[in-house]
Amino acid sequence: MSNLLLLIPIALFLGLLGLGAFLWSLRSGQFDDMEGAANRILFDDDDDQFSRKTKNFQQNDS
Amino acid sequence: MTQPALCRHCQEPVTATSPAGPDFCCSGCAGAYELLGELGLSSYYKRRAIDPKIRALRPDEDTAGNVDFTELASTDDTGIHHLNLMVDGIHCAACVWLIETLLQRNETVLKARVNMTTRRLHLSWQGDKADIGTIVAPVTQMGYRLIPFDPAALEQATLSRNKELLRCLAVAGFAAGNVMLLSVSVWAGYFQGMGGATRDLFHWLSALIALPAAAYAGMPFYRSALGAIRNRRVNMDVPISLGVILALGMSLAQTIRSEPHAYFDSAITLLFFLLIGRYLDGRARGQARSAAEHLLSLNARSITVIDEDGSRRLIAPQKAEPGMIVLTAAGERIGIDGEVIEGQSDIDTSVITGESIPVLIKPGKTVFAGTTNISAPLRIRVTATGGNTLLSEIVRLMENAEQGRAKYVAIADRVAKSYAPVVHFLSLATFVGWWLIGGLPWQDALMNAIAVLIITCPCALALAVPVVQVIATGRLLRAGILVKSATALERLTKITGVIFDKTGTLTTGKPELVTQTHPDALELAARIAANSNHPLSRALVRAASGPVMPYPNVTEQPGLGLMAQGPTGPVLLGSRAFCNIAENADLPSDVTGPELWFSEPGKSPARFVFRDMPRSDASQVIDTLRARGFDMTLLSGDRNSTVRQLSESLGLRDWHARMSPTDKATFVQARADKGKFDLMVGDGINDAPALACAHASMSPATAAEISQNAADIVFQGDRLGAVIEAIDVARKADRLVRQNFALSFAYNLITIPLAVSGFVTPLIAAVAMSSSSLIVIANALRLHAKSVKPSGDRVFENRPQASQQAGA
Numbered sequence: 001m002s003n004l005l006l007l008i009p010i011a012l013f014l015g016l017l018g019l020g021a022f023l024w025s026l027r028s029g030q031f032d033d034m035e036g037a038a039n040r041i042l043f044d045d046d047d048d049q050f051s052r053k054t055k056n057f058q059q060n061d062s
Numbered sequence: 063m064t065q066p067a068l069c070r071h072c073q074e075p076v077t078a079t080s081p082a083g084p085d086f087c088c089s090g091c092a093g094a095y096e097l098l099g100e101l102g103l104s105s106y107y108k109r110r111a112i113d114p115k116i117r118a119l120r121p122d123e124d125t126a127g128n129v130d131f132t133e134l135a136s137t138d139d140t141g142i143h144h145l146n147l148m149v150d151g152i153h154c155a156a157c158v159w160l161i162e163t164l165l166q167r168n169e170t171v172l173k174a175r176v177n178m179t180t181r182r183l184h185l186s187w188q189g190d191k192a193d194i195g196t197i198v199a200p201v202t203q204m205g206y207r208l209i210p211f212d213p214a215a216l217e218q219a220t221l222s223r224n225k226e227l228l229r230c231l232a233v234a235g236f237a238a239g240n241v242m243l244l245s246v247s248v249w250a251g252y253f254q255g256m257g258g259a260t261r262d263l264f265h266w267l268s269a270l271i272a273l274p275a276a277a278y279a280g281m282p283f284y285r286s287a288l289g290a291i292r293n294r295r296v297n298m299d300v301p302i303s304l305g306v307i308l309a310l311g312m313s314l315a316q317t318i319r320s321e322p323h324a325y326f327d328s329a330i331t332l333l334f335f336l337l338i339g340r341y342l343d344g345r346a347r348g349q350a351r352s353a354a355e356h357l358l359s360l361n362a363r364s365i366t367v368i369d370e371d372g373s374r375r376l377i378a379p380q381k382a383e384p385g386m387i388v389l390t391a392a393g394e395r396i397g398i399d400g401e402v403i404e405g406q407s408d409i410d411t412s413v414i415t416g417e418s419i420p421v422l423i424k425p426g427k428t429v430f431a432g433t434t435n436i437s438a439p440l441r442i443r444v445t446a447t448g449g450n451t452l453l454s455e456i457v458r459l460m461e462n463a464e465q466g467r468a469k470y471v472a473i474a475d476r477v478a479k480s481y482a483p484v485v486h487f488l489s490l491a492t493f494v495g496w497w498l499i500g501g502l503p504w505q506d507a508l509m510n511a512i513a514v515l516i517i518t519c520p521c522a523l524a525l526a527v528p529v530v531q532v533i534a535t536g537r538l539l540r541a542g543i544l545v546k547s548a549t550a551l552e553r554l555t556k557i558t559g560v561i562f563d564k565t566g567t568l569t570t571g572k573p574e575l576v577t578q579t580h581p582d583a584l585e586l587a588a589r590i591a592a593n594s595n596h597p598l599s600r601a602l603v604r605a606a607s608g609p610v611m612p613y614p615n616v617t618e619q620p621g622l623g624l625m626a627q628g629p630t631g632p633v634l635l636g637s638r639a640f641c642n643i644a645e646n647a648d649l650p651s652d653v654t655g656p657e658l659w660f661s662e663p664g665k666s667p668a669r670f671v672f673r674d675m676p677r678s679d680a681s682q683v684i685d686t687l688r689a690r691g692f693d694m695t696l697l698s699g700d701r702n703s704t705v706r707q708l709s710e711s712l713g714l715r716d717w718h719a720r721m722s723p724t725d726k727a728t729f730v731q732a733r734a735d736k737g738k739f740d741l742m743v744g745d746g747i748n749d750a751p752a753l754a755c756a757h758a759s760m761s762p763a764t765a766a767e768i769s770q771n772a773a774d775i776v777f778q779g780d781r782l783g784a785v786i787e788a789i790d791v792a793r794k795a796d797r798l799v800r801q802n803f804a805l806s807f808a809y810n811l812i813t814i815p816l817a818v819s820g821f822v823t824p825l826i827a828a829v830a831m832s833s834s835s836l837i838v839i840a841n842a843l844r845l846h847a848k849s850v851k852p853s854g855d856r857v858f859e860n861r862p863q864a865s866q867q868a869g870a
Contacts, residue, residue, distance in 0.1 A: 004260075008267065012240060019236040026228060036178030039155030 070107075071095045072205075094204050098160075101167060101200075106160045131194045134210045142172060143191050147183045147198075149176065150207035157206070164200040171197060180352055183208070224348055227341040230279040234334040237275030238327070241268045245327035249825045258320065265317040268326040273310060279333050280306055282340065298478040298524050301485055305515050306333060312512045323509075325516055328827045335835050339528040346535040350544040365397035366390070368441070379431065386444045390435045393595055396442070399430050399451045404441035407620045408596055410434040412565045413746040413766045414452070416699030416721075418573060418674035419656045420597060422621030432747050432766055436595050437620040452747075453768065456723055459751035460772055472549050474527040477803060481523065489514040492818045510820040517817040517827055518810055522834040526802035529842040534795040537846065542763075542778035543788055550774035553758040554792035556739040560687055560785070561730060561756065563744035564698035564705060566764065568680050568712070570780065571745075573597050573656060573672035575605035580660075580668035587660045587668065589613040590626045590635050598658050599624070599635075601672055623658075631663035643667050655707075674704075676712060683782045684712050697721050697729060699748050727751035743785055745769055760785060791845075798845055802838045809834040 025031065071091035086092040098104055135145040152158060158176045161183065165174035170189040176182070187197060198208055244264045251261055280303065287299040306329045313324035365379050366389045374389065379397035382388065390396050392407065408420035411433045420436050423429060429442060430452045446452075471479075493511035496502045502510075535545045545551060562568050578584060588606035591599035593616040603610050616626045623636010634641045641659040660668040687694060696717035698705045705719035718729065726744075730752045733740055742749070742756035745765035753759035753772040761773035770776050777784035813830050816822050 008244075011243070012271070015236055015240055019232055022232045023229060026225065026232070031228065033177040033179045036155075036158060036176070039158065039178060042155060043159050 090203075090205065097200060097203060101164070103160065103163060106156055131198065131208070131210060132192045135191055135194060137191065142186050142188050143194070144184070144186045145194060146210075147185065148209040149181050149183050149201075150209060151205060152176065152178065152181045160204065161201055161206060164204070165197065167200075168197050179349075221348070224341065224344045227282060227337060227344055230282060231334070231337040231341050233275050234279035234330060234337050237271050237279070238331045238334040241272050241327045241330050244268050245824070245828070248324075252322075252825070261322065262317065262320050265313075265324045265326070268324065269314055269317055272326040272330045273314070276306060276310055276330055276333060279330075279337060283333075283336070295475075296479050296482045297475045301478065301482045301515075301518075302332075302336065302524055304486075305329075305518075308512050309516045312509060316509075323824050325824050325827060328516055328824060328831060331828065332831065335832075336524050339525045339532075342532040343528040346532045346539070347545070347548060350535060350539055351546055353539070353544050382444050382447055384444050384447055388442045388444060390440045390442060392435060392438055395432070395434050396429050396440075397431055398442065398444050399446040399453075400428070400442040400444045402427050402429060402440050403443050405438055407438040407440050408436040410436055410597070412571055414699075414748055416563065416565045416746055416748060418565045418569065418571060418597075418700065418704070424621075436597070437618055456747055456750055456768065459723060459727055460754045460768070462751075472527070473552055473799060474524070477523065485515065485518045488518070488814065488818065495818075496820070506820075510817070513820070513822045513827070514814065514817040517813045517822055517830065522806035522809060522831075522838045523803065525835055525838050526806060526842075527799055529839050530795050530798045530802065530845060533842055533845045534791050538775075538788060538791055541784070541787055543784050544763075544776045544778070545774070545788075546776065547774040550758060551788075551792040551795050553739075553774070554741065554789055555796040557692070557741045557758060557789065559693045559695065559733070559738055559740045561695045561697055561733075561740050561742045561744075561752070562714075563726075563742075563746060563749045563752075564696060564700055564708060565674060566745040567743055567749075567762065568696065568708065568782070569674040569676050571674065571764070573601045574675040575601050575670055576655065576673045576675075577671045578668065579670075580666070583660050583662070583665075583668040584670075586613070586633070586662070587635055587658075587670070590616055590624050590633065591658075594618050594624055598656060598670075598672055602658065602670060628662060633663075634661045635659070641667060655704075673707075676708065677780060677782045679781050679783050681712050683786055684714065686786055688713070695729075697726050697744075697752070699723075699726075699746070721748075723748040723751055727755050730755040741785070741789075743782075744773075760788065794845055798842055802841055805837055805841065806834060809837075 030037075069087035069091050070085045071094050072087060086095065098106055131145060131147070135143045137143050149161065152161070155178065158178050161176050162174050165171050165185060168187070170187045170193060171185065172188060173184070173186045175184050177184070185194075185197070187193065202208060244267055248256065248261055248264050250256070283299045283303050283306070286297065287303040290297040290300055309325040309329040313326050313329070316322075316324050365377060365382060366374050367377055367382070368374055368387045368389050382398045387403070388398055388400065396409075402423055402425050404425060406422070406424050409423045409429060410420045411430070412418055413432050414430055423440070428445070429435075429440070432453060489511045492514050493507050496507035496510050497504050500507070531548075531551065534551055538545055547553075565571050584602070584606055588602050588610045590613045591602040592610045592612035593599075613626050616624050618624050619636070619640070623634060623640040626633045626635075635658060638657070638659050641661040643659055643661065655671050655673045657672065658670045660670065684694060694714055694716065696705065696709050696714050698717070698719050699721055700719060702719040705717050709715070709717035718725075721729070726749060730740060730742055734755060734757065739757040742753050742759045743761065744750075744753055744759075745762050747766045747768055749761070750766070750768045750772045753761060753769055758775075759773045760775040760777060761769045763770070763776055763778040765773070765776070775788055777788070809830065813822070813826075816826070
């Protein structure tokens with residue numbers, strides 16, 4: 001019995017955590033462009049996509 | 063035919079006389095290619111995938127007429143400017159990448175994000191607000207068109223509704239999963255002897271999760287049910303809400319009394335399933351609608367006003383005032399009603415009159431918004447605005463028609479209307495029966511009554527329609543057929559007749575060369591014609607084989623013809639009178655239609671006859687529809703002879719020519735009054751009232767804005783087969799909906815006696831409800847599986863061509 005008292009709150013807490021994460025991502029607009037998100041993963045960001053950011057990184061490194 | 067070289071930028075064939083050399087079709091493309099090279103973005107060409115069905119992007123050679131976006135940008139507290147724009151021309155992910163990269167190259171840009179689903183761009187930058195012009199310049203140079211839009215006005219309602227459904231869905235899903243976990247333990251406990259205290263603890267935990275979750279996630283249903291009851295109607299949401307609330311209430315009472323049966327899991331799982339159906343339904347229709355909206359917004363162009371001091375500015379057509387002078391370039395759509403004060407040109411009036419051949423316009427003549435100016439620039443004085451324009455008159459006609467159209471009640475609501483009272487009566491009868499006749503204490507009698515409500519709660523019934531609709535709408539969407547109205551598919555199944563418009567609907571709206579007297583004259587004639595935008599000239603160029611090199615030094619006289627200086631004297635291409643040919647010239651004239659004459663000194667004149675050809679599959683579609691017993695009518699605003707010719711060639715017996723917009727609407731209305739269900743297919747502004755009158759309506763994506771708004775379904779592409787496709791899918795969907803209803807009723811037939819006699823336990827309820835939902839969904843999926851092949855063949859017929867082009 002006592003393990004139930006521990007495990008059920010843990011299960012519920014983890015579930016709530018997932019729910020909260022989903023609601024957060026929904027609010028922050030991550031579900032606004034499903035098609036774009038599916039395609040964006042195919043862009044290689046090595047060349048141009050984030051040119052400015054990479055530049056900054058390089059400067060920091062050196 | 064030799065394969066012409068393809069433009070390195072847009073992949074269009076390059077004409078021999080291209081001003082941009084052998085590699086590019088125009089200087090716009092050459093500029094774009096060069097710009098990409100300079101920026102080191104040439105990998106764009108490797109990334110993109112050109113879809114042959116969509117016109118390749120061709121940058122305007124003259125981008126001077128860009129709209130100034132400065133006023134549209136908003137600035138936040140931190141001095142960062144934000145702007146939302148709609149982007150036309152996004153085909154694939156490479157376009158998204160290119161636009162974002164081009165914008166981010168500018169040091170002042172903080173964020174440039176293109177939403178690929180809605181094809182909208184959000185841009186934020188710092189510094190000077192007026193910099194926006196230089197920031198977006200590279201994008202417009204690539205040929206993308208940027209259109210300002212008001213994010214608040216566009217489909218915000220649907221979007222936030224769908225987001226709410228998704229939130230509810232998440233909450234319900236979380237709760238359903240956890241409650242089910244606890245319930246399974248309780249059910250297992252039935253057989254393994256779980257202690258009462260543990261069971262009660264689990265019930266309390268379930269209540270703790272399910273009650274707040276159901277209160278939140280059930281809101282869409284409660285709201286809709288309340289709304290229906292306030293209007294003294296019953297919809298599907300009434301029995302759903304009632305079932306959920308009663309089940310939860312009773313379960314709570316049971317838990318308090320420490321009884322063995324609680325229905326928390328059934329109630330919350332029910333909500334979860336229903337929300338899935340509702341969310342998918344909303345999303346499918348939202349996609350179709352936003353695609354349709356996107357198509358429309360592309361037509362919304364601004365007009366060029368010339369002020370008294372001679373300066374030009376672009377304004378929205380709604381802001382025009384009478385007396386303003388508007389400049390309309392050749393090839394541009396006229397945005398206002400007005401009188402021509404300067405210039406002479408041909409005007410394509412097919413959207414208003416249905417006539418496929420342009421009319422000549424001279425100063426003093428009136429032009430209407432929606433028509434297209436073809437050959438030469440015109441200065442127009444605005445004469446009517448707002449409610450006085452031809453367009454708003456048509457809108458009034460349309461609104462009248464819509465009011466007249468009886469409000470269609472969706473099949474689900476019709477079923478609910480008869481279903482709900484039966485269920486509620488049964489439940490009451492169970493309560494009264496057990497309490498007064500069966501002699502049970504009232505608590506137990508009430509429990510049996512509520513069990514009836516739960517078990518009959520139309521889980522499967524409420525899923526029966528939306529699931530089928532989602533799959534049907536999605537299938538049509540992939541075929542380029544956008545279903546805008548929620549009840550369009552249901553209405554489509556009732557159709558017994560189809561009414562077609564002619565120009566632009568049955569025909570392509572583009573004339574094609576059908577006969578010629580001197581085939582050897584075609585090449586030179588086409589070279590001269592290549593200098594003109596007139597539809598007949600264009601047709602002549604299309605008819606010539608291979609790339610056509612435009613003949614130099616050609617002058618165009620709008621409405622008459624083209625004149626060029628040949629080696630032996632003037633060469634003329636144009637009307638019979640223009641070419642000085644006697645009326646009785648001895649030439650075979652068995653074919654009638656719009657014609658062009660061609661005269662060269664020392665040679666006998668040549669005659670080219672054109673016809674607005676039917677769409678490639680028009681006669682096939684008409685034959686198929688006839689074979690299926692639809693009665694078909696052709697309504698056109700065009701001349702008698704033209705309409706007769708077309709209807710005879712297609713085998714349509716019932717045709718009416720010279721119909722005004724009002725005539726068309728009255729005709730459709732009269733048929734509707736006789737109890738006929740017609741599908742109206744039309745594209746012109748003149749068809750809009752008729753589209754609104756008809757039982758169901760479709761229009762091609764090339765149609766006038768107002769017609770697309772009026773139509774229930776908008777189809778893309780050149781093929782009229784979309785009409786059959788839509789009817790087919792609608793019928794199949796209807797059959798599946800009816801099967802689904804039958805399945806849920808059959809399930810109720812078995813479970814209701816069980817519930818009435820008091821044998822239902824939460825376990826039985828859960829099993830019965832989920833299994834019936836699964837059966838209904840599985841049945842709906844057959845729409846997908848069974849017919850993927852034929853539709854796939856039809857839709858992707860262009861594919862082989864595509865690979866050829868890509869390979870070339």
